Amino acid sequence: MDASLKKQLEIFAVKERLLLMEGIFNAKAGHPGGSLSIAELLAYLYNVEMKVDPENPKDPNRDRFVLSKGHAAPALYATLALKGFFPTDDIKTLRKSDSYLQGHPSMNKVPGVDMSTGSLGQGISAAAGMALAAKLDGKDYRVYTILGDGEIEEGEVWEAAMFASAKGLDNLLVIVDNNNLQIDGTVEEVNSPYPIFEKFEAFGFNTIAIDGNNFDEIEDAVKRAKEFKGKPTAVIAKCVKGKGVSYMENAVNWHGAAPNEELYNVAVGELTAALKELEA
Amino acid sequence: MSEIIKTATRDAYGKALIELGDTDKKIIVLDADLAAATKTGMFKKAHPEKFVDCGIAEGNMMGVAAGLAASGYTVFASSFAMFAAGRAFEQVRNSIGYPHLNVKIGATHAGISVGEDGASHQCCEDIGLMRTIPGMVILNPADDIEARLCVLAAAEHDGPVYMRFGRLAVPRVFDESYKFEIGKGAVLKEGTDVTIIATGLMVNEALMAAEKLADEGVSARVVNMATIKPIDRDIIIDSAKKTGVIVTAEEHNIIGGLGSAVAEVVCETVPVPVLRVGVNDTFGKSGPAVELLHEFGLDADNIAVKAKEAVDLKNK
Numbered sequence: 001m002d003a004s005l006k007k008q009l010e011i012f013a014v015k016e017r018l019l020l021m022e023g024i025f026n027a028k029a030g031h032p033g034g035s036l037s038i039a040e041l042l043a044y045l046y047n048v049e050m051k052v053d054p055e056n057p058k059d060p061n062r063d064r065f066v067l068s069k070g071h072a073a074p075a076l077y078a079t080l081a082l083k084g085f086f087p088t089d090d091i092k093t094l095r096k097s098d099s100y101l102q103g104h105p106s107m108n109k110v111p112g113v114d115m116s117t118g119s120l121g122q123g124i125s126a127a128a129g130m131a132l133a134a135k136l137d138g139k140d141y142r143v144y145t146i147l148g149d150g151e152i153e154e155g156e157v158w159e160a161a162m163f164a165s166a167k168g169l170d171n172l173l174v175i176v177d178n179n180n181l182q183i184d185g186t187v188e189e190v191n192s193p194y195p196i197f198e199k200f201e202a203f204g205f206n207t208i209a210i211d212g213n214n215f216d217e218i219e220d221a222v223k224r225a226k227e228f229k230g231k232p233t234a235v236i237a238k239c240v241k242g243k244g245v246s247y248m249e250n251a252v253n254w255h256g257a258a259p260n261e262e263l264y265n266v267a268v269g270e271l272t273a274a275l276k277e278l279e280a
Numbered sequence: 281m282s283e284i285i286k287t288a289t290r291d292a293y294g295k296a297l298i299e300l301g302d303t304d305k306k307i308i309v310l311d312a313d314l315a316a317a318t319k320t321g322m323f324k325k326a327h328p329e330k331f332v333d334c335g336i337a338e339g340n341m342m343g344v345a346a347g348l349a350a351s352g353y354t355v356f357a358s359s360f361a362m363f364a365a366g367r368a369f370e371q372v373r374n375s376i377g378y379p380h381l382n383v384k385i386g387a388t389h390a391g392i393s394v395g396e397d398g399a400s401h402q403c404c405e406d407i408g409l410m411r412t413i414p415g416m417v418i419l420n421p422a423d424d425i426e427a428r429l430c431v432l433a434a435a436e437h438d439g440p441v442y443m444r445f446g447r448l449a450v451p452r453v454f455d456e457s458y459k460f461e462i463g464k465g466a467v468l469k470e471g472t473d474v475t476i477i478a479t480g481l482m483v484n485e486a487l488m489a490a491e492k493l494a495d496e497g498v499s500a501r502v503v504n505m506a507t508i509k510p511i512d513r514d515i516i517i518d519s520a521k522k523t524g525v526i527v528t529a530e531e532h533n534i535i536g537g538l539g540s541a542v543a544e545v546v547c548e549t550v551p552v553p554v555l556r557v558g559v560n561d562t563f564g565k566s567g568p569a570v571e572l573l574h575e576f577g578l579d580a581d582n583i584a585v586k587a588k589e590a591v592d593l594k595n596k
Contacts, residue, residue: 066347107350108380115346125339125342127347129346129348133348133351156337159340
């Protein structure tokens with residue numbers, strides 16, 4: 001990847017993290033761990049890959065994104081705000097009763113959100129439906145969806161995987177945020193979904209394993225997915241849950257809890273320092 | 281005497297879909313490996329390019345339907361009522377109901393008239409389930425004429441619709457001049473002593489019950505309530521005022537269906553007795569459909585008995 005683009009994306013990802021933390025801190029609730037883990041994935045998709053226009057968020061020819069792991073809404077909102085779909089200031093209203101920024105994404109309330117999600121396992125089916133619509137309409141837009149590795153314990157994920165493969169939806173890219181943690185513990189402790197790579201492969205996917213916090217690897221995987229014809233692609237992205245906030249990294253207790261003021265300030269300090277270093 | 285035409289409402293569903301497929305309306309029909317039974321197979325034959333079989337995975341089918349609807353399609357997603365409303369309830373609620381998408385659920389094989397397959401397939405809970413989803417329209421046609429009109433109206437309606445069809449061939453109640461409108465009940469027969477509000481295959485039974493009652497000196501008003509949600513409050517209130525007592529009749533659990541919907545309106549407006557004919561909070565069983573309908577009290581005789589009880593209650 002071009003060095004200046006990479007720097008630009010790295011800066012964007014830190015800004016996402018600052019913004020999503022601001023939202024969760026003000027809401028005193030939300031899911032920081034799984035939001036922080038996918039910042040690079042969203043930064044790449046929305047800055048490089050996807051054809052989307054904040055001035056025309058319902059453009060029928062746009063690429064679609066479905067956040068199947070809907071609890072990572074703060075990361076999606078931060079990304080959309082930074083891309084100009086709505087004011088970044090509004091992130092402060094996250095989860096408040098007078099806000100359009102619902103705890104989980106609502107397509108009818110938030111500009112740029114393509115599908116209402118939050119109940120795990122359902123987003124991938126809707127994404128498959130959108131990819132099918134593109135095929136039926138002879139359109140070349142692509143559909144992207146991010147799932148959690150705990151989420152793939154849901155049976156519907158595999159119904160959808162079987163369907164996407166059987167229908168040859170090569171315009172669908174499924175990304176699994178393999179951060180290894182879910183609410184009750186590590187995914188192995190709870191109900192191991194491993195081997196994830198082999199499962200998607202067995203379901204007929206073009207399957208790629210990457211470091212999901214590494215822009216070079218994200219770019220390579222997304223490009224390969226686009227070139228691959230006849231099958232959908234699954235990218236198994238090893239991500240660090242809580243990435244960028246030291247005390248949240250790989251810590252299961254930060255799945256669905258907001259930091260207090262002291263810890264929030266620690267997070268802001270770390271992320272601001274990272275931003276300064278990148279911008280230097 | 282003219283010949284009685286008997287058609288299953290699921291057949292009318294299949295035919296109406298073909299009719300829609302012939303227009304330039306952007307529709308797509310999904311099924312979950314039951315196309316022969318739900319009659320979407322007829323549509324598949326006529327419009328193979330507008331049909332997608334999702335296999336035995338109803339939850340995913342509802343999600344796929346949501347994705348297609350979010351991309352501009354009017355989607356008809358079909359399965360048996362048990363799987364469409366039951367198994368896929370939460371997908372219908374969260375992926376279709378919450379975003380208020382244009383998915384029309386064609387649920388066939390509703391109620392105990394499924395017959396021989398038995399309790400596992402006899403869904404008497406679907407109206408109750410669907411009724412609690414905000415914005416969901418529920419249509420339960422009485423015959424093939426009404427079923428066709430329900431499908432055409434659903435296609436024009438903006439938002440999710442649950443259409444309930446039966447497996448059993450049922451007598452035609454309406455003629456070709458019948459007009460259907462979502463949210464409107466229809467008085468099929470005027471009466472003064474009791475109102476029978478019926479839906480689905482119980483409408484014909486209600487009309488027969490009214491004839492029996494007339495022979496016994498009881499004047500029964502008969503209302504067809506094809507739309508369970510949004511329920512026609514005006515016709516219920518009017519009936520409660522005019523006849524002072526109501527009997528509901530449905531091929532569904534007496535809990536959560538038409539009887540509940542009518543009682544809710546009556547309690548809040550014109551409190552009069554409401555007696556419910558339906559499946560008495562029990563599971564069905566195997567057997568020929570018509571035998572089962574009699575055994576479970578889903579017939580004209582039982583409606584007439586309840587109607588007389590209702591009149592007695594009023595006169596106490």
